[in-house]
Amino acid sequence: MQKTKKLLQTQFFCFMKTTLSTLAIAFTLAAITPAAMAQTKTAPLSNPKYDATLLVRSAFRNLDKNYCTTSNFVSAYYKETITKDNKAISLNEAILDINKASYMNAKNDQVIIKNVRGSNPALGIDPLLVKLQGGPNTALKLDIMKYPFLGCDSDNLTEYYTFEYEAPVNIDNKLFYVVRFDQKYPADDALFRGKMYIEANSFAIGKVEFAMNVERRGDAYLNFIKDKPSHLRIAVKSANYTVGYKEYEGKWYYDYSRSDVKFAASSKKRSINSEYMVSSKMVITDFNCKGYVADKGSIMKSTDILAEKKVAGDDSLIWELYDELMLLALL
Incomplete structure (x- = not known):
């Protein structure tokens, strides 16, 4: 058991450092010179009589029934923003093609950038340069049905998390059970807390809202920061x-x-002495059931930084339309 626990912890740190760097967002800090889900409503539905943990397990066991078993080609709009003391210092957007890998294998999703534009007015001015590594790749890693569930394997959920029912809700004319979760042992490595919305008929997970338990943890930055000057706290x-x-x-x-x-x-x-917010958003804009074989040279790497990509300088209306679509999806 001890060996298994040690292995899982090792996988978790690797997971946070590499494959899920949006949860552990890989910031590069360098010192430089002078569909939307509709509004939820209370649902006329009773929670199951069995434990919430069993419902969550059922959701993952129904993965092959509820989620796509083949690869799919989709288009997407991505936007990332960095603010300093509530003022934007970096804004980058991209129109993407994505080869979304099957939910039944370990292949990573592939991102191809079709167009990009950005504004980084603080570059060379601010005493601290903040960059987001991975960009669209990290946004895709939030797909917890494709990638390991929040720091652990879905077969070992009860070792790390507790699950409790909340009142069911109606979202976009579908009934959902709501399950609240939190890490079982707060003194251990920082995991997550939040809510998952499980569709009542199919037991498919339709939405997850969660947060990393970083509060009052002096070492929490180790999960997020890839590089920083030694004098920086x-x-x-x-x-x-x-x-x-x-x-x-x-x-x-x-x-x-x-x-x-x-x-x-x-x-x-x-x-x-400043406070920064790093935000990223992605929304699917078009969908094709057929897979797509991308040229390896055009695939965005998980180590790439979108802010360093060539800016197209395209100020056409299409960007505003995509932004409106994103606002509707994230309501």
């Missing part, structure tokens, strides 16, 4: 996430995701 204030799915012809598909990570940075050496 980092305190993570909050890390909130949402992922939503949409049903199409009897199957559920990744539809949108959002992450918001807030941290304070201070350094007496460089007179730095």
Whole structure:
């Protein structure tokens, strides 16, 4: 048992550092010179008589029935924003094609950038340069039905999490059970708390809202920061996430995701004392059931930084239309 626990912990740290770097957003900090889900309503539905843990297990066991078993080609709009003391210092957007891998294998999703534009007015001015690594790739890693569930394997949920029912709700004319979860042992490595919405008929997970338990953890920044100057102190204030799915012809598909990570940075050496928010959002804009073989040279890597990609300089109306679509999806 001890060996198994140690292995899981090792996988968790690797998971946070690499494959789920939106949850553990890989920031590069360098010192530089001078479908939407409709509004929820209370549902005329009673919770099951069995334990909430069994319902969650059933949702994962029905993965092959409820989620796509083949790869799919989708288009998406992605947006990332970095603010300092509530003022935007970086804004980058991208129109994407994505080869969404099957939910039944370990293949990663592939992101191809079709167009990109950005504005980084603080570059070379702010004493601290903040960059988000991975961009669209990290947004896709929030798909907890495709990637390991919030720091652990779905077969070992009860070792790390507790589950309790809340009142069922009606979302977009579908009835959902609501299950609240939190990590079982708060003194252990920081995991997550939140709510998952499980569709009452299919037991498909349609939406998950969650947060990393970073509060009052002085070492929480280790999960997020890839590189920083030694004199810089980092305190993570909050890390909130949402992922939503949409049903199409009897199957559920990744539809949108959002992450918001807030941290304070201070350094007496460089007179730095500010609060930063790193936000990223993605929404699927078009869907094709057929898979797509992408040119390897065009695939965005998990180590790439969108802000460093060539800016197209396209100020056409299409960006505003995509932004409106994203606002509707994330209501």
